[in-house]
Amino acid sequence: MLQPSNPHVWGTDSLAGQVRAKRIRRRVVELIHATGEGHYGGSLSMVDILCVLFSRFVDRERGDRFILSKGHGAPGYYATLVEFGILAERTLEGYGGFGAALQGHPDMTLNTAIDFSTGSLGQGLSAALGMAIALAQTPARSWVLLGDGECQEGQVWEACMLAARLERGNLIAIVDANGHQEYGFRRRGEAVQPVLNLAEKWRAFGWQVAEVDGHDHLQLTEALNDFSRFRLSPGVVIANTVKGRGSALLEADPDRFHCGRLTACEFREVMEELQ
């Protein structure tokens, strides 16, 4: 039996979690389609991770902080915050537009629900490390979600190296390893992973590493729960995911839907898939 890091938020069973995740996915697709185009693939790949994090681990009352380092996944982040009552649904109106309550990428100056501004990739882990240092004398934890493409940024590894040296066990990272990036590397015409041997790299930098199916709520819970116990080393969960998860149409073309547009007909098809 898994022991929750915070019993009062424990109790969401896997089925209920899947229902929530589907609701978040529908909101993501509606949100992006309403603006014309956006990051369907990377927003949908991380929904299960966010769902597990916010239902069972990120405890804002305890003082926990969460950073979406892969800021282009903002629609998935915003939809999750709404699902968990952290953001009011009305704040989504006109998202990304002039004067809207929420920017295309997370902006901490616009809403206190957003713990840090991101969008220029590779900076979130460093900020989360700073938060972990600041929270060291408290029970709070610092959580950060990165993309696997983002791990090409050198700054990620600067932070990775220092976090292990400083023994910041209250820092927990999750990598949404959906295996794609915007244009991407190719070998003989086939897309290859953004960063090869990702788990080995984090391990070599001194982190505790777990590798899980990033759409399996129980696997995610088990790995995160393990890292939530007191440790001297920071922990990272490499969550293997599918870009565009939840819609066969979106999953089939990760390049087009990295940042793309759905026709009205396709939108109806995707929404039916997500019923």
Next chain:
Amino acid sequence: MSERLAAVCARELVSQARKNGQIWCLDGDLADSYGATQFADALPERFIMSGIAEQNMVSMAAGMAACGLRPWLFSFAAFLVYRAADQVRVCLSQTGLPVTLVGSHAGGCGGRNGKTHQSIGDLAVMGTMAGIDIWTPCDPLDVFHAMDAAAQASRPSYIRTPRDPCESLSGTAGDLRWLTDPSDYVLACSGLSAHWAMEARRAVADVGINLSVLHVGRFQPLPRSLPMLISSAKRWYVVEDHLRTGGLDDRISQVIGRHANAWFGWPTGWTGGSGSSSELRESCLLGSQQIAGTIAADVRGVA
């Protein structure tokens, strides 16, 4: 007594940190070059040797500030401003988080270090970062003034300090500071160039010209009284340890609509080089006699 201003800053920061438990000192592995070792020795539990990784250091400090701490970062100005420019833009300027950057070895006098370690355009870069206060102290008094202001501000700050040790100058520390009595001929300066200005003042005094020296300690935003003081001068000049673009003359001209009657700084197109401060200055027409000669000719031409 002359001292490196970043060392003055580090020593004063220890005093501030003893009274304020939120203050931390982060260093980019150059602490022994500018005296941040004083903080490491005095308060090791609040000193983080962040490694040779300035980008991480800036974003990490922003994360600390987002949780209520007051981090002060030390490195060479060249590495803080240029290497971590995007981190300063995204994590400090766009968030407004109260992180203070102390850039040492700023400007063109880098000794044997050469061009990679000089920062002759850092004010231009930082000047485009909205919401960041920029301080260019010329002596220990100015450092204390800038530090007090940075500590009280709820926004990011950049304190630019030179490699050359600086002795104390006269006048009362402030955003704007007369280093001499005012006169009809004003030489405006900021940071290290205040000392070059005082040398030039002494040189023109030998030929009967009373040149006053006005120091701009707060570079961004510029002090409100600066345009009035400049405009009331009969002739005014600027000497700065910076390129013209984005420097003091450039900023003043944006406010009052005209450039200085003569300008002295690192020449456009110069990428820097090794040498003593006097060698570098003279090769770029920034020697005190060269400055004095140009100003004297200008004054005589007008007269």
